[in-house]
Amino acid sequence: MTQSSVEPRTTAEDAGPGSRVPAGRSWLDRYFHISERGSTVAREVRGGITTFMAMAYILLLNPLILNGKDVAGNVLSQPGLITATAFAAAATTLLMGFVGKVPLALAAGLSVSGVLASQVVPQMTWPQAMAMCVMYGVVICLLVVTGLRELIMNSIPLALKHGITMGIGLFIALIGLVKAGFVGKGSEFGPPVTLGAGGELAGWPVLIFCLTLLLIFMLQARAIPGAILIGIVVGTVVAVAVHSIAGLDAKAWNMSPPELSRGAVSMPDFSLFGHVEFGGWGEVGAITVGFIVFTLVLAGFFDAMATIIGVGTEAKLADERGRMPGLSKALFIDGAGGAIGGVSGGSGQTVFVESATGVGEGARTGLASVVTGLFFAACLFFTPLTAIVPPQVASAALVVIGAMMMQNAKHVDWGDRSVAIPVFLTVVLMPFTYSITPGVAAGVISYVAIKAAQGKAREVGGFMWALTAIFIVFFALNPIEGWLGVH
Known part of the structure; x- marks a missing residue:
């Protein structure tokens, strides 16, 4: 492994021009190397609180995404999901703070949760789906230990990295629009999707x-910190008032109605913890299970990769090519988040782009992550309060996050067809297929094919050719399973 660029650097230059590391520092300063990085305890605490405010919506959105039935018709407990989401976020973020010592917060990856809800549980049970999270987390950890993850991050063209981020953003936004009832399924002889139910919007x-x-x-346009959380709180207050005055039933909200009768505080519900089942995949097939794990690896891998690049750039850790040499500890903890989230029952954990809000407030060390993690731990005792938020309010945050991730479009050279076409296919196929992997696959294959057509096959690199072969197999999975007699 190369020396991690996120490890504390002890030169005066890292603490800022003309600054000095003070003598007689506290143990907190020494452990997190706060002075060396040109920060203060107050900045780290403020940054950690800001990051929590910016990403606290995950306590509402992750249970919303994972509220569907599995192949056996079972549904996960909402209080259990909220507890699992809070616990896994707290555990992984605290681990990143104390061990990784960088201002990166983790929580349930929306792209991973989206894959579980839309592609995995229609084929297997929820405990088996959580086992998939554990498996993909182990795979990513192995990639880190062997150095392959950093190699992969540096091998994929930067334009495709931005395309993957944008595609995931559109996919997340579409999930939010569907969950809110703003977009509905079309009829057999009409368009595949419609505005609302039956082509019109209706209802409070x-x-x-x-x-x-x-x-x-x-x-957000006014640069108000915690804009997403503030919007959710205000939207929930309005929903509670409307529900009380208009007398709407639970069916109108697609979940339990927004009511204040449940109270605000309760003990955590760990009913989903440890519900992981390895095996029993006979009906699914070994090849399909392998591709499910592969899909989850892609979802967690590229989501985190794009986020780390973005936050690292904000903190001046990444170079102009989007490379961050030596992020071994942070990458390993991010991979371990998949397994931690699976065991907790709250989906795989990944680094959140909202960590950039804390960096913007001055956070530079792991102390900020510790503060964020402690706030998530405190949320374990406020499950009833978070359950009040209706899905229509929480879904708005999904659309907002999707819009934020589309900002990567400014980094793409749309005049270069060898770049624009692969990025376009990557971006549009994720929401259009309601899946992340087809978008990544189409982007990689088209990039390699266009470069080869231009006589630049050697510029692509061996890894991209190998990944192209894997994705060709992915698209041809159905006939391959038929030839092998595997179903």
Whole structure:
């Protein structure tokens, strides 16, 4: 492994121009190397709180995404999901703070949760799906230990990295629009998707979604810290008032209605912890299981990769090519988050782009992550309060995050067809297929093919050719399973 660039650097230059590392520092300063990185305890605490405020919505959105039935018709407990989401986020973020010592916070990856809900549980049970998270986490850890993960990060063209980020953003936004009822399924002889149910918007819940979405965008335009969380709180208050005055039933909200009768504090519900089942995949098939793990690796891998690049750039850790040499500890903890989330029952954990909000407030060390992790731990005792938020309000945050991830479009040279076409296919196929892997696969294959057509096959690199072969197999999985007699 190369020396990690996220390890504390002890030169005066790292502490800022003309600054000096003070003598007689506290143990906190020495452990997190706060002075060496030109920060203060106050900045780290403020940065950690800001990061938590920016990503606390995950306590609402992850249970929303994972509220579907598995192949056996079972549904996960909502209080259990909220507890699992909070616990896994707290555990992994604290680990990143104390061990990784960098201002990166982790929580349930929306792309991973989206894959579980849309592609995995229609084929297997929830405990088996959580086992998939453990397996993909172990795979990513092995990639880190062998140095392959950093090699892969540096081998994929930067334009494709930005395309993957944008595609995941559109995929997440579409999930939010569908969950809110703003987009609905079309009829057999009509368009595949429609505006709302039957081609029109109707009902208070959809209106509240629209108002919440606009409010968050307006707050972000004013650069208000914690805009997403503020929007969710305001939207929930409005939903509670509307529900009370209009007398709507639970069916109108697609979940339990927003009511204050449940109280605010309760003991954590660890009913989902440890519900992991390895095996029993006979009906699914070994090849399909392998590709499910591969899909989850891609979802967690590229989501985290794009996030680390973005936050690292904000903290001046990444170079102009998007490379961050020696991120071994941070990458390993990110990979371990898959296994921790699977065992907890709350989906695989990954680094969140909202960590950049804390960096923007001055956070430079792991102390900020410790503060964020402690806030998530405190949320374990406020499950009823978070359960009040209706899905239409929480879904607005999904659309906002999707919009934020589309900002990567400014880094793409749209005049270069060898770049623009692969990025376009990567971006559009993720939401259009309701899956992440087809977008990545189409982007990689088209990039290699176009470069070969231009006589630049050697510029592609051996890894990209190998990945192209793997993705060709992915697209041809159905006939291959038929030839092998595997179903």
